[in-house]
Amino acid sequence: MKAVVTILVALVAALLALGFVMLYSCSMAERGAQLLLKQLMWGAIGLVPFLVAACLDYRILRKISWPLYAVAVLLLVLVLIPHVGIYVKGARRWLPLGPLTFQPSEVGKLALLIWLAWYCERFQRQMGTFRKGVIVPGIFVAVILGLIYVEPDRGTTILLAAVTATVLLIAGVRWLNFLPPMLAGVAALGISLWYDPMRIKRIFGWLYLEEHKSGVGYQAYQAMLALGAGGWTGLGLGNGRQKLGFVPEQPTDFILSAIGEELGLVFTLGVVCAFVIITLCGVFIARRAPDPFGLFLGSGVTFLIALQAFINIGVVTSALPNKGLPLPFISYGGSNLVAMLTCVGILLSIARQARAASPAPALEADHDALSSANPFKPKPQISAAQA
Numbered sequence: 600m601k602a603v604v605t606i607l608v609a610l611v612a613a614l615l616a617l618g619f620v621m622l623y624s625c626s627m628a629e630r631g632a633q634l635l636l637k638q639l640m641w642g643a644i645g646l647v648p649f650l651v652a653a654c655l656d657y658r659i660l661r662k663i664s665w666p667l668y669a670v671a672v673l674l675l676v677l678v679l680i681p682h683v684g685i686y687v688k689g690a691r692r693w694l695p696l697g698p699l700t701f702q703p704s705e706v707g708k709l710a711l712l713i714w715l716a717w718y719c720e721r722f723q724r725q726m727g728t729f730r731k732g733v734i735v736p737g738i739f740v741a742v743i744l745g746l747i748y749v750e751p752d753r754g755t756t757i758l759l760a761a762v763t764a765t766v767l768l769i770a771g772v773r774w775l776n777f778l779p780p781m782l783a784g785v786a787a788l789g790i791s792l793w794y795d796p797m798r799i800k801r802i803f804g805w806l807y808l809e810e811h812k813s814g815v816g817y818q819a820y821q822a823m824l825a826l827g828a829g830g831w832t833g834l835g836l837g838n839g840r841q842k843l844g845f846v847p848e849q850p851t852d853f854i855l856s857a858i859g860e861e862l863g864l865v866f867t868l869g870v871v872c873a874f875v876i877i878t879l880c881g882v883f884i885a886r887r888a889p890d891p892f893g894l895f896l897g898s899g900v901t902f903l904i905a906l907q908a909f910i911n912i913g914v915v916t917s918a919l920p921n922k923g924l925p926l927p928f929i930s931y932g933g934s935n936l937v938a939m940l941t942c943v944g945i946l947l948s949i950a951r952q953a954r955a956a957s958p959a960p961a962l963e964a965d966h967d968a969l970s971s972a973n974p975f976k977p978k979p980q981i982s983a984a985q986a
């Protein structure tokens with residue numbers, strides 16, 4: 600377990616360092632060090648919940664799962680109120696926090712996963728039934744997803760729906776019970792996207808990128824050019840050309856294209872491998888959790904990080920349509936950075952409690968030796984057949 604925790608922390612630290620470097624490289628021509636300083640400030644803020652989550656017993660979250668859920672719902676409602684939530688580019692996703700802004704949807708992600716872990720543990724023996732396994736948790740999940748959906752934030756909605764579905768299946772929900780509502784949800788999402796002009800244009804722009812490279816597919820096409828221009832070793836740190844206004848929002852959603860252009864395919868594949876290893880470490884920790892709550896919570900936060908990274912990488916490489924999700928630990932975005940660091944802190948807490956729950960092999964051997972040497976220990980009875 601110690602080796603897994605060390606690898607996890609080292610990879611997260613490496614991705615954070617890479618993110619700070621690339622963020623400055625992407626924005627130095629237009630904004631100088633402004634975005635870097637803000638991200639450093641958010642990173643310092645994120646270290647607080649990271650350390651708190653890592654040092655405390657994660658089982659405390661079981662007791663406050665309902666209050667956290669209620670707070671998340673309240674924040675998601677507040678962000679939709681005019682003159683309270685901040686309206687930017689057709690979406691109302693941010694709340695003011697002094698000189699900064701934050702996204703309540705990031706609070707909603709963690710609160711929902713904590714509540715879902717509590718629920719799955721509480722009704723673990725009944726998760727195979729349709730009512731307890733699908734209907735009841737589906738109602739509470741739908742409240743959070745619905746509030747995020749109307750912001751609108753389709754990407755986060757799809758991400759969180761996939762993560763909660765994974766946790767429910769791990770908890771023992773039967774496929775026969777789970778499949779009909781899942782297909783109904785996918786159909787409803789497809790219909791809503793079909794009647795959403797902006798989103799359907801993005802989908803067609805993704806399907807026919809060459810035909811829309813000067814329009815709705817411009818950002819994805821320029822990102823592909825950046826990745827191709829980097830080759831194996833890149834153009835050199837700071838020498839990228841696509842950051843000069845060719846790739847819109849490159850420091851946030853498309854920062855991987857800057858990594859590919861300036862540092863090359865080697866670093867790009869290194870980032871992908873880092874997220875794969877982080878996922879394996881999270882799964883290893885979750886499987887060795889001392890209780891079902893730790894298993895479900897560890898699985899939830901692990902797949903939250905993994906699926907968000909997978910979607911972002913898929914968007915930048917044009918394997919998926921544009922979803923507007925940041926790359927964990929690397930992209931610019933304070934709220935997401937704090938949420939991701941909190942997830943890692945929770946995993947470290949689960950790992951620490953798992954180590955405390957299982958005695959070391961040396962101690963077990965010493966215990967067995969002392970037990971065998973104890974003259975007061977009753978000797979095992981030997982039957983006549985064994986004699």
